[in-house]
Structure formats: C-alpha cells, structure tokens
Amino acid sequence: MKSCLVVDDSKVIRKVARHILETMNFEVREAGDGREALDSCLASPPDVVLLDWNMPVMSGMDFLRALGDSGVTQRPKVVFCTTENGMAHIRAAIEAGADEYVMKPFDRETLESKLQIVGIA
Numbered sequence: 001m002k003s004c005l006v007v008d009d010s011k012v013i014r015k016v017a018r019h020i021l022e023t024m025n026f027e028v029r030e031a032g033d034g035r036e037a038l039d040s041c042l043a044s045p046p047d048v049v050l051l052d053w054n055m056p057v058m059s060g061m062d063f064l065r066a067l068g069d070s071g072v073t074q075r076p077k078v079v080f081c082t083t084e085n086g087m088a089h090i091r092a093a094i095e096a097g098a099d100e101y102v103m104k105p106f107d108r109e110t111l112e113s114k115l116q117i118v119g120i121a
C-alpha cells in the first residue's frame with residue numbers, strides 16, 4: 001500500500017484529500033503544519049507528500065528546505081497545493097524541491113493524474 005502524508009492547516013482540506021486518497025487505496029497520514037510534517041517524514045518517510053503552501057508554524061516552502069537539509073534517506077515525492085496560478089510562485093516551489101503542483105480545489109481525477117506524473121499512483 002502506498003502512503004501519503006497530507007499537510008494542510010485546514011482540517012476540511014485534509015479530510016477531502018484523505019477521502020480521495022483512500023478511494024485510491026493510499027494509507028493516509030495527516031499533519032497540520034510543516035513542522036509536524038517534517039517530524040512525520042523523519043520518523044517514517046511516506047511515498048508522497050501532498051503539501052499546502054501557506055501554513056502557520058512552518059510553511060510549505062520552509063518544509064521543503066528543511067526536508068532537503070534533513071538528509072532523509074528516502075526522500076518522498078512532493079506535490080504542492082496552491083491557490084495561486086503565478087508561474088513565478090510555481091517555479092519557486094519546484095526550485096525548492098517540489099516535484100509537481102496541483103491547483104486548489106482539486107478533484108480525484110486531477111489529483112490522480114498529478115500522482116501518476118510523479119510516478120506514485
């Protein structure tokens with residue numbers, strides 16, 4: 001079973017993402033900010049991280065940098081979720097280590113295609 005860590009400060013978004021991912025047979029874990037996500041990845045790296053950008057405590061960008069610096073042996077794929085469509089914003093995320101991005105709100109079809117692109121689904 002593939003595992004996905006859903007990182008978002010919105011409980012509602014985590015719930016929606018969890019539902020979609022569970023119908024795709026993913027084992028789902030949740031984190032409410034980048035710090036929790038980092039701890040979770042260091043304890044046990046998931047196959048993929050679905051990453052919100054704007055969060056308190058530690059943002060998606062800071063999480064990506066910290067993950068890169070952590071020396072985690074099995075680096076998870078990272079799909080970041082954004083409400084902004086700007087290319088500069090997306091480029092910054094990719095440069096920081098994201099593998100793909102998905103626009104919010106996303107549906108199952110969109111998420112599945114993004115996970116296929118990163119080689120997970």
Ligand SMILES: [Mg+2]
Nearest residue numbers: 009052054055
């Ligand atoms: Mg947020």
